[in-house]
Amino acid sequence: MNRLAIFGLAGIGEVGAGDSLGKLIVDACSRNGVVLEPDDVIVIAQKIVSKSEGRLIRLDGVVVSDYARELGRELDKDPALVELILSESQRIVRRGGRAMIVETHHGFVCANAGVDCSNVGLGKAALLPKDPDKSARKIRAEIQGLVGASPAIIISDSFGRAWRLGTIDLAVGVAGFKPIKDERGTKDFYGYELRAAVTAIADEIASAAELVMRKKEAMPVVVVRGCEIEKGEGSVKDLLRPEAEDLFR
Amino acid sequence: MNRLAIFGLAGIGEVGAGDSLGKLIVDACSRNGVVLEPDDVIVIAQKIVSKSEGRLIRLDGVVVSDYARELGRELDKDPALVELILSESQRIVRRGGRAMIVETHHGFVCANAGVDCSNVGLGKAALLPKDPDKSARKIRAEIQGLVGASPAIIISDSFGRAWRLGTIDLAVGVAGFKPIKDERGTKDFYGYELRAAVTAIADEIASAAELVMRKKEAMPVVVVRGCEIEKGEGSVKDLLRPEAEDLFR
Numbered sequence: 015m016n017r018l019a020i021f022g023l024a025g026i027g028e029v030g031a032g033d034s035l036g037k038l039i040v041d042a043c044s045r046n047g048v049v050l051e052p053d054d055v056i057v058i059a060q061k062i063v064s065k066s067e068g069r070l071i072r073l074d075g076v077v078v079s080d081y082a083r084e085l086g087r088e089l090d091k092d093p094a095l096v097e098l099i100l101s102e103s104q105r106i107v108r109r110g111g112r113a114m115i116v117e118t119h120h121g122f123v124c125a126n127a128g129v130d131c132s133n134v135g136l137g138k139a140a141l142l143p144k145d146p147d148k149s150a151r152k153i154r155a156e157i158q159g160l161v162g163a164s165p166a167i168i169i170s171d172s173f174g175r176a177w178r179l180g181t182i183d184l185a186v187g188v189a190g191f192k193p194i195k196d197e198r199g200t201k202d203f204y205g206y207e208l209r210a211a212v213t214a215i216a217d218e219i220a221s222a223a224e225l226v227m228r229k230k231e232a233m234p235v236v237v238v239r240g241c242e243i244e245k246g247e248g249s250v251k252d253l254l255r256p257e258a259e260d261l262f263r
Numbered sequence: 264m265n266r267l268a269i270f271g272l273a274g275i276g277e278v279g280a281g282d283s284l285g286k287l288i289v290d291a292c293s294r295n296g297v298v299l300e301p302d303d304v305i306v307i308a309q310k311i312v313s314k315s316e317g318r319l320i321r322l323d324g325v326v327v328s329d330y331a332r333e334l335g336r337e338l339d340k341d342p343a344l345v346e347l348i349l350s351e352s353q354r355i356v357r358r359g360g361r362a363m364i365v366e367t368h369h370g371f372v373c374a375n376a377g378v379d380c381s382n383v384g385l386g387k388a389a390l391l392p393k394d395p396d397k398s399a400r401k402i403r404a405e406i407q408g409l410v411g412a413s414p415a416i417i418i419s420d421s422f423g424r425a426w427r428l429g430t431i432d433l434a435v436g437v438a439g440f441k442p443i444k445d446e447r448g449t450k451d452f453y454g455y456e457l458r459a460a461v462t463a464i465a466d467e468i469a470s471a472a473e474l475v476m477r478k479k480e481a482m483p484v485v486v487v488r489g490c491e492i493e494k495g496e497g498s499v500k501d502l503l504r505p506e507a508e509d510l511f512r
Contacts, residue, residue: 016271123426177372180463214429222471262425
């Protein structure tokens with residue numbers, strides 16, 4: 015039977031700047047009696063990666079520009095937060111209501127450049143990791159160094175959508191596998207050649223993991239077991255639509 | 264331990280117009296030794312729902328308008344397919360390259376109005392169900408009538424994204440639960456009041472199920488067990504952003 019198991023690692027606890035997430039994950043696996051398997055995907059909430067990398071900023075320490083102050087008034091947002099969002103962005107794609115949709119330096123088109131004040135402590139904001147693929151590779155190498163296993167890694171974050179309500183989790187960084195499955199050119203059961211069969215596996219896995227992360231006990235690290243992934247080098251950039259093909263930027 | 268299990272129901276087989284999907288699902292459960300649990304979510308690929316509802320169209324029988332012919336030339340698409348897409352749409356949102364992004368009569372903003380030639384037989388196209396929530400409610404009622412269980416139902420389809428490559432599966436119809444989880448106003452661990460905490464649970468579940476549907480043996484029906492869903496009336500319309508709040512239409 016085709017089957018997937020998704021489970022959280024209890025007891026990761028509070029993460030601080032400088033902590034080795036690889037070690038925290040290996041310890042949590044051992045406490046939870048989890049032996050990592052070769053095709054496991056470990057999904058890690060962006061927030062703890064940002065914490066481990068010291069990407070938490072005190073809002074009252076932010077120097078606010080006139081432009082950020084003006085935008086803050088327009089969008090009814092804390093000007094210090096707006097300043098952080100601008101510093102994380104290459105451009106504003108749209109603004110309206112209280113929303114500020116930007117393109118981040120990584121190339122993500124998203125609300126608020128992923129800057130977020132939840133689950134980090136009052137008066138603080140978390141920025142996305144500077145290079146989330148690199149963060150994912152580092153965690154993978156730490157796990158490999160400690161237990162020999164080399165699971166695929168996804169760093170996930172919540173994204174809103176242009177035409178649908180509610181957020182879903184997507185990948186912001188990956189390591190150890192191809193985040194896209196391209197099946198164009200293969201034929202279906204009837205002999206029809208598939209022309210649009212490209213699936214964002216990593217995003218689907220991130221969404222699946224969120225369903226476990228959200229449960230009662232906070233679970234920032236989740237193991238997804240049973241996916242058919244293609245191991246190898248991969249980058250979250252494989253998931254980003256080139257600007258030339260973009261009809262909505 | 265927070266845990267989710269996702270498994271496909273083997274042996275659904277070819278679906279034809281008039282087939283009761285509820286009965287096919289109940290039979291497949293019994294063959295697979297699956298006893299449905301109260302919080303199970305059954306995710307059903309749109310394609311078999313469309314087949315059961317006779318929503319397959321022979322392309323060579325489509326009367327093609329001049330406008331569809333012209334668009335077909337512009338977009339390098341079969342004009343009969345373009346005609347079907349137009350008939351399923353309230354408007355074209357964007358076009359460019361070979362892409363035609365429309366708003367369907369249901370209110371979905373998506374490529375090709377969900378009209379798709381894969382997995383339906385050569386020379387044919389499948390249209391989305393006319394009222395996918397109604398389809399989901401019907402299947403749920405059939406299952407309830409046969410075995411007493413009343414699982415939540417999601418009808419899923421693949422969607423492209425404006426700024427990311429690859430498709431992910433999302434809900435196009437739901438029954439028996441709330442597709443959105445709104446946690447705004449609750450406080451995080453540090454006492455910060457969450458202001459943007461609205462999650463599209465149904466879309467995340469659809470994406471999770473796709474990871475199982477895609478495996479070797481085609482699995483158009485997947486059971487997701489262990490989600491924390493809120494039972495009750497729900498509609499896919501709860502997942503659609505109202506036009507007044509749309510920055511990209």
